[in-house]
Amino acid sequence: MKLKTTYYCQNCGAQYSKWMGQCSTCKQWHTIVEEVITKKEQKIGIKASKEQPVKLTEIDTTEEYRLPTENSELNRVLGGGIVPGSVILLGGEPGIGKSTLMLQIALQLPLNTLYISGEESPKQIRMRAERIGTGNNRMKLLFETNVQKIIHTLYQEKPDNLIIDSIQTLHTDHIDSSAGSVSQIRESASEIIKYAKQTNTPVFIIGHINKEGQIAGPKVLEHMVDTVLQFEGDRNHLFRILRAQKNRFGSTHEIGIFEMYNKGLREIKNPSKLLLTSQETNLSGTVIAVAMEGIRPLLIEVQALVSPAVYGTPQRTTTGYDIKRLHMILAVLEKRMGIKLSGKDVFLNITGGIRIDDPAIDLAVAAAILSSNNDAPVSNQWAFVGELGLTGEVRPVTRIEQRLSEAEKLGFKRVFISKHNKINPIDFKIEINKIGEIKDLQALIL
Secondary structure (H helix, E strand, O other): OEEEEEEEEOOOOOEEOOOOOEOOOOOOEOOEEEEEEEEOOOOOOOOOOOOOOOOHHHOOOOOOOOEOOOOHHHHHHHOOOEOOOOEEEEEEOOOOOHHHHHHHHHHHOOOOEEEEEOOOOHHHHHHHHHHHOOOOOOEEEEEOOEHHHHHHHHHHHOOOEEEEEOHHHOEOOOOOOOOOOHHHHHHHHHHHHHHHHHHOOOEEEEEOEOOOOOEOOOOHHHHHOOEEEEEEEOOOOOEEEEEEEEEOOOOOOOEEEEEEEOOEEEEOOOHHHHHOOOOOOOOOOEEEEEEEEOOEEEEEEEEEEEEEOOOOOOOEEEEOOOHHHHHHHHHHHHHHHOOOOOOEEEEEEEOOOOOOOOHHHHHHHHHHHHHHHHOOOOOOOEEEOOEEOOOOEEEOOOOHHHHHHHHHHOOOOEEEEEOOOOOOHHHOOOEEEEEOEHHHHHHHHO
């Protein structure tokens, strides 16, 4: 046996030969710790590979068999279902619902599922399963954190599906460091992935995230697995978004939307209806935007409040929207339309507790700011789609047909888009108004 001491950054996983006060990779202070690694001595030699090279034209290109789950939102994100032998890493903030989602999947799948928990006791999991209300007699629980004992149990039980909660609690005897360290996470995940590939067993791994929102542990962990899912949402709101950051067997443009309630997570088939508040009277500063989350059109409500700055220095506050994007839109409105906003507070909110990065809602944000600044309401039967350029032009956006169809399906009467979007108005029953520059917007809506 040979002892080796090395230093790891607990935030990003960077490795160093000596201790440093600041990590040169992630620029965090006092995150580098010493770890003692124990490795078995191995004899140097060359082993013949069992795999032989094959011609590219001889490789089978038929699609992988997928096992569909009872959860249509998860199927959408995974690309149609679970691929046997795939390893799926699920990350998210504490209390967001990762364990609840995995337990629901385990209870719904008609497979022999082994749920390995290193955080909650079997009694706690049983109580949660009873609250969810979906039973599966083929699911088994194991409370264990030692990887060697887990692998031994897996070869005995031979489950059809494996769930590990969480990877940060596992430890292997091959590494002499504490559970949750960078080296332990890397080696434990490597052994679990090796078992999944050898036995063709799908594996779900739950991972914690750090304060930056990234999955804790070495960055190589995300490269080792086949799929990386991020579970997002605000614990103060009901909605949760499941997003694929990496997917070797499907697209990364799909999202799944769930609602948290007392019996677990409920799938949202039509999120636009729930994100839009039903108001009988029109209020100033409230505008409807048609955004795209992945390839799914989503109608959201944008709220803006513009008021004189009380303390002299104007405030700019956003919820669910990029603050830098708001600064750009305010600058364009002041420069191209002559609206004095430099001395006013501007607050912007995306309702529902979700975050939108789609630049196509720029036109809706500008309309909401104009509406609040003039205290003139905009009809709640109108929708807005368009990206705003620095010169004040309204730029075209992608997937405009899907956006218009979604607005039409939900009963909107009028939609404002860029004049550079090439569409045929005859194909839609909704009234379409084309705008070339932002200065034309105020005369149309107010």
